[in-house]
Amino acid sequence: MTKADIVNEISKNTGIEKVTVQKTVEALMDNIKSSLENGENVYLRGFGSFALKKRAKKTARNISKNTSLVIPEHFIPSFKPAKTFKTNVKSNVK
Numbered sequence: 001m002t003k004a005d006i007v008n009e010i011s012k013n014t015g016i017e018k019v020t021v022q023k024t025v026e027a028l029m030d031n032i033k034s035s036l037e038n039g040e041n042v043y044l045r046g047f048g049s050f051a052l053k054k055r056a057k058k059t060a061r062n063i064s065k066n067t068s069l070v071i072p073e074h075f076i077p078s079f080k081p082a083k084t085f086k087t088n089v090k091s092n093v094k
């Protein structure tokens with residue numbers, strides 16, 4: 001399902017114009033992104049949590065040049081689904 005599909009479904013189910021729904025969906029995604037960029041986690045009860053995970057510093061190898069390089073510690077965004085959401089998906093997906 002794409003963002004356009006989501007906008008179409010919401011518009012069809014609510015009767016709100018697609019342009020308004022698209023602006024709302026974009027605003028939601030922008031707010032989630034900016035919160036994570038500022039180091040704040042986002043919790044959506046019944047859906048899940050968007051959080052930052054810390055990756056430790058590690059040494060990697062460039063096989064083609066036969067050299068090693070250090071990857072510094074960094075944060076990556078992650079999503080953890082809510083327990084009810086996860087349970088519903090497990091029981092309904094075939």
